[in-house]
Each structure stands twice: as structure tokens, then as C-alpha cells.
Amino acid sequence: MTQDTTTAPTWYEATRVASPARERLAFDLDTDVCVIGAGLAGLTVAREVARRGWSVAVLEGASVASAASGRNTGFVLPGYSESIDAMIERVGLDHTKQLWALAEQGLNYVRHTIDDNKLPGIAMTNGWLHVDKADHADATRAAVERLRWIGADAEMWTTAQVRAQLANDRYFNAVQFRNAFHIHPLNYALGLAALAEKAGARIFEDTPALSIDPAGVRKRIVTPQGRVRAAHVVLAGNVQLGALMPDIAATLLPVTTFVMVTEPLGPQLHELVRYRGAISDTNRADNHYRIVGDNRLQWSGRMRVWQADPQRFKAALVDDIKRNYPDLGAVEVAHLWRGTLGRTIHRMPQIGAVSDGVWLASGFGGHGLNTTAMAGDLVARGIVDGDQTWRLFAPYELVWAGGRLGRAIAQGLYWGRSLVDEAKAVLSRSRERRRLAKAARQKAQEEALKLGGPVVVPVLPSPAELAAAPVPDTPAEPKVLPAGEPPPGEPERRRNRGKRGKTGDTKKTRLGKNDKIEPVPPG
Numbered sequence: 001m002t003q004d005t006t007t008a009p010t011w012y013e014a015t016r017v018a019s020p021a022r023e024r025l026a027f028d029l030d031t032d033v034c035v036i037g038a039g040l041a042g043l044t045v046a047r048e049v050a051r052r053g054w055s056v057a058v059l060e061g062a063s064v065a066s067a068a069s070g071r072n073t074g075f076v077l078p079g080y081s082e083s084i085d086a087m088i089e090r091v092g093l094d095h096t097k098q099l100w101a102l103a104e105q106g107l108n109y110v111r112h113t114i115d116d117n118k119l120p121g122i123a124m125t126n127g128w129l130h131v132d133k134a135d136h137a138d139a140t141r142a143a144v145e146r147l148r149w150i151g152a153d154a155e156m157w158t159t160a161q162v163r164a165q166l167a168n169d170r171y172f173n174a175v176q177f178r179n180a181f182h183i184h185p186l187n188y189a190l191g192l193a194a195l196a197e198k199a200g201a202r203i204f205e206d207t208p209a210l211s212i213d214p215a216g217v218r219k220r221i222v223t224p225q226g227r228v229r230a231a232h233v234v235l236a237g238n239v240q241l242g243a244l245m246p247d248i249a250a251t252l253l254p255v256t257t258f259v260m261v262t263e264p265l266g267p268q269l270h271e272l273v274r275y276r277g278a279i280s281d282t283n284r285a286d287n288h289y290r291i292v293g294d295n296r297l298q299w300s301g302r303m304r305v306w307q308a309d310p311q312r313f314k315a316a317l318v319d320d321i322k323r324n325y326p327d328l329g330a331v332e333v334a335h336l337w338r339g340t341l342g343r344t345i346h347r348m349p350q351i352g353a354v355s356d357g358v359w360l361a362s363g364f365g366g367h368g369l370n371t372t373a374m375a376g377d378l379v380a381r382g383i384v385d386g387d388q389t390w391r392l393f394a395p396y397e398l399v400w401a402g403g404r405l406g407r408a409i410a411q412g413l414y415w416g417r418s419l420v421d422e423a424k425a426v427l428s429r430s431r432e433r434r435r436l437a438k439a440a441r442q443k444a445q446e447e448a449l450k451l452g453g454p455v456v457v458p459v460l461p462s463p464a465e466l467a468a469a470p471v472p473d474t475p476a477e478p479k480v481l482p483a484g485e486p487p488p489g490e491p492e493r494r495r496n497r498g499k500r501g502k503t504g505d506t507k508k509t510r511l512g513k514n515d516k517i518e519p520v521p522p523g
């Protein structure tokens with residue numbers, strides 16, 4: 001089993017609360033439920049099963065939350081990786097509303113678990129601002145209406161509101177999710193493990209499940225030094241499940257993303273980033289950030305479908321910070337790490353019984369903090385109470401993720417998408433410059449008329465000059481464009497040129513089908 005140990009301890013490791021080392025399983029054990037994997041999904045299942053009075057053992061191949069659950073960005077968001085439009089298309093409006101409500105329950109589960117048990121070291125901070133780097137006010141407003149309609153607590157922020165909180169003139173409108181929050185995810189997982197144990201669960205670390213015999217009433221699980229017999233097995237191993245259940249593992253696309261935390265920054269940090277909630281500024285993997293430890297910036301971005309060395313992304317991530325906040329001054333990196341999440345083809349989690357007594361809680365993608373909590377609760381209720389709510393996920397069946405080809409396609413789409421997003425952002429910024437120049441020109445004319453003198457006007461750059469203006473921020477790496485996507489830059493401008501009014505009015509910009517602002521996960 002591979003673990004992410006390529007770099008110095010994560011910020012989370014450096015600030016983790018005390019937690020006991022747990023023994024490895026070195027004897028045979030009979031239990032009602034055996035959970036494989038002590039990430040957030042497995043720990044929540046264990047806690048909820050134990051709270052209902054059943055015996056439960058968790059087998060963890062490494063240590064509690066040593067994988068994605070203890071290495072993520074820490075944004076606890078409503079909803080799923082999948083967009084609500086795609087969900088409605090697949091399962092209908094009512095079904096989507098029910099699924100959304102479940103995801104909100106997951107979010108509330110995390111909040112209440114932290115609050116009710118006063119879990120230490122979590123630094124829970126409210127709010128998530130999803131900022132658009134292209135000027136799509138009408139589309140953003142419509143997206144907010146759709147989100148509210150489905151049950152989300154979302155509000156639109158204008159460009160002026162955004163820039164009052166974030167000193168960044170690359171940003172335009174945003175959607176704020178008021179009930180979202182961010183946390184120290186490792187300390188949450190460690191707190192959850194302690195609560196599960198308090199309720200009666202047993203957790204064994206350094207205990208990989210090597211094989212499972214799922215036949216019969218009692219399932220048999222073999223580990224290096226002990227065996228488990230259980231009436232129910234819950235597979236909560238995420239992308240590491242691999243050799244144990246290859247068919248199930250093949251339904252996940254492993255996606256690796258990169259996170260860093262800076263050394264303490266000066267007082268200007270709080271002047272430039274006034275918003276204390278979590279911030280995401282694109283529709284895809286780049287960038288997600290927040291202030292941690294009072295005066296440090298946690299910044300994440302980039303994705304690869306292989307476990308690339310995080311050091312390769314250090315300079316690019318620092319450049320991202322400097323481009324967005326040039327007045328921050330020197331930025332030194334204190335911690336840099338990677339984490340791997342498991343994404344399904346339909347971008348929805350895999351929750352429920354796959355055969356008699358064998359359960360799956362997996363595929364949470366970059367949206368796992370609320371959905372692992374939801375899944376843990378649903379699976380425990382399914383096992384102990386016979387509750388069938390998990391069947392709401394039945395339309396999202398197990399789908400093969402495409403193996404190596406699937407990974408190549410996903411990487412190409414990410415790179416192509418990044419280029420298109422960047423082209424749209426550049427276009428919006430150049431339109432804004434035109435608008436400002438025109439306003440200045442009109443003002444100067446009015447002033448001159450008031451004074452009765454000659455009219456001196458600033459020269460407005462021509463569309464050709466604007467089109468030829470340097471485009472400073474194109475991502476360094478992308479070279480691959482997905483089939484059917486227009487190349488960014490010039491053709492984008494050419495295509496839009498005919499649509500512009502004389503003033504370059506941004507209202508005429510139209511979004512493509514995939515360009516809506518949705519709760520998009522950090523991973």
C-alpha cells in the first residue's frame with residue numbers, strides 16, 4: 001500500500017493534537033462489523049455502528065487519517081463533486097433535492113460532532129467564497145437561483161463586494177455558501193477516532209486487510225497477524241483498496257493534488273485577504289486557499305493522475321500566490337505535500353450494499369468532508385437499522401474508470417480546461433480595462449465641458465491593441481487540448497468580437513454548458 005511520505009510533515013502533522021498509537025491486530029477476532037480503512041468514511045461508519053450498540057473493528061493498513069482524510073484542504077462544503085444540473089438531468093429534480101439534503105446533513109454532522117464534543121485543534125471558521133475570474137454576473141446570478149431552488153444556502157456577491165474582501169482585481173463575481181466552513185481535517189479525524197473508540201469501536205493500525213472471503217453469513221478477513229470474522233464488511237479504503245478488491249478499485253480514478261502552507265506572513269496578509277472563510281477561485285482544480293494559524297496562507301492547486309513529486313509544483317504555486325496578491329511581499333513555503341483522492345466517473349460517491357453483507361463507502365472525490373460523514377451515517381443505519389435511504393444513490397452505479405486511458409483523458413481535459421478558463425479570465429480583464437478607460441474619457445469630457453475649456457480626452461486603446469496586449473498568466477504546463485474545445489486566446493477573441501457592443505459590454509458574454517458556478521470541490 002503506498003502512502004504519501006515524499007515531503008516533510010504536512011502543516012496538519014506539525015499541528016496535530018495528541019493521539020494514542022494504536023496496536024496492530026495480532027489475534028483472531030469476531031465482530032458484528034469489520035470496517036476496512038480508517039479515513040473519515042470508515043471512522044464515521046465505526047462511530048455510528050458502535051453508537052447503535054453493535055461491535056465493530058476498524059482495520060487500517062497505515063495509521064488513522066494518514067491518507068486523503070488527513071491531507072486535504074479542509075473545506076467542509078455542501079453538495080457533491082457533481083453539478084446540480086447534471087444531477088437533475090440524471091435523477092430528476094425531486095431526487096436531486098433529496099440528495100442535496102443528505103449532503104447538507106453530512107455537513108451538519110461534521111459541525112455538530114466538533115461543537116458538541118468540543119473537539120480540540122479544529123479551528124472551525126465559517127464561509128466558502130467561490131470566486132469567478134471571468135465576468136459572468138448574469139450566469140452567476142442564475143446559478144445562485146438554481147442552487148437556492150435545490151435547497152442550498154447560497155448568495156451572490158458582486159465584483160465590488162468581492163474586491164472589498166479580497167484585494168485582487170483579477171476577481172469578479174462570487175457565490176458565497178454561508179453554512180460551509182473550514183477545519184483542521186487531521187485533528188477532526190483524530191477526534192472522530194477517539195469518539196468511535198469511546199462508543200466501543202476498536203481500531204487497529206498497521207493492519208492491512210490482505211484478503212476477504214465475502215461468501216457465507218460470516219465474512220472472513222485476513223490480515224498479516226490475525227483474522228476477523230464479521231457479519232458485515234464495510235469497504236472504506238478509497239484508492240488504496242487496490243489489490244484487496246481490484247474490480248471495485250478500478251471504478252476510481254486516482255487524482256493527486258498539491259497543498260502548501262507558507263511561513264508566517266506580515267500584517268498585509270489580513271489587509272489583502274480579509275475574508276476568513278475558505279476561498280476557491282476557479283471552476284477546476286486551481287486555486288483553493290485560506291488563512292491558517294493566524295498569519296499563514298494555505299494554498300492548493302494543480303492536479304495529476306499520477307503521484308507526482310510535490311516539489312515540482314512549489315514554484316508554480318508560489319507564482320499563483322504572487323500573481324493574485326503581488327503586494328504580499330516575500331512568500332516562503334513551510335510545508336508542501338500531496339494527497340490523492342478517488343474520483344468516480346459520474347462524480348458521485350459510491351454508497352450502499354454491493355452484495356449481501358458487503359458495503360461500500362467510497363469515491364467521494366474532492367468533496368469528501370461532508371459526504372464521508374453522510375455516507376458513514378447512511379451505511380451504519382443500513383447495517384444496524386435496515387434503513388434504506390442509501391438506495392437514493394442507486395442510480396450512481398459502479399462504473400469502470402477507464403484504466404490508463406481514463407487517466408490520460410482526465411489529465412488532458414484538466415489541462416485543456418485550464419487554458420480555456422484562463423482565456424476567459426483574460427478576456428474579462430481586458431473588457432474591464434476598456435470599460436474603465438471609457439468611463440474616464442466621459443468624465444474628462446464632462447469636466448472639460450463644465451470648465452468651458454477645450455475637450456482633452458484620454459486615448460482609448462483600440463480592440464486590436466487590446467487583443468495584442470500581453471497575456472501574462474497562461475499556465476506553464478498545458479499543451480494538450482481536448483477534442484472539440486476551441487483553442488484559447490485569439491480564436492476566443494475573434495469569435496466574441498462580433499458579439500461585443502460598441503462599449504465592449506460584458507453582458508453579451510455567453511457561458512457554455514459547463515461554465516456555471518457550482519459548489520466545486522477543492523480537490
Ligand SMILES: Cc1cc2nc3c(=O)[nH]c(=O)nc-3n(C[C@H](O)[C@H](O)[C@H](O)COP(=O)(O)OP(=O)(O)OC[C@H]3O[C@@H](n4cnc5c(N)ncnc54)[C@H](O)[C@@H]3O)c2cc1C
Nearest residue numbers: 037039040041061069072073074075209237339367368369
Ligand atoms: C489534496 C486534497 C484536498 C482535498 N480537499 C478537500 C476539501 O477541502 N474538502 C472536501 O470535502 N474534500 C477534500 N478532499 C477529498 C477528501 O479528503 C476525501 O474525499 C476523503 O478524505 C476520503 O475519505 P476516505 O475515508 O474515503 O478515504 P481515505 O482518507 O483515503 O482513507 C482510506 C483509508 O483506507 C486505508 N486502506 C485502504 N485499503 C486498505 C486495506 N486493504 N486494509 C487496511 N486499510 C486500508 C488507507 O490506508 C486509508 O487510510 C481533498 C482530497 C485531497 C487529496
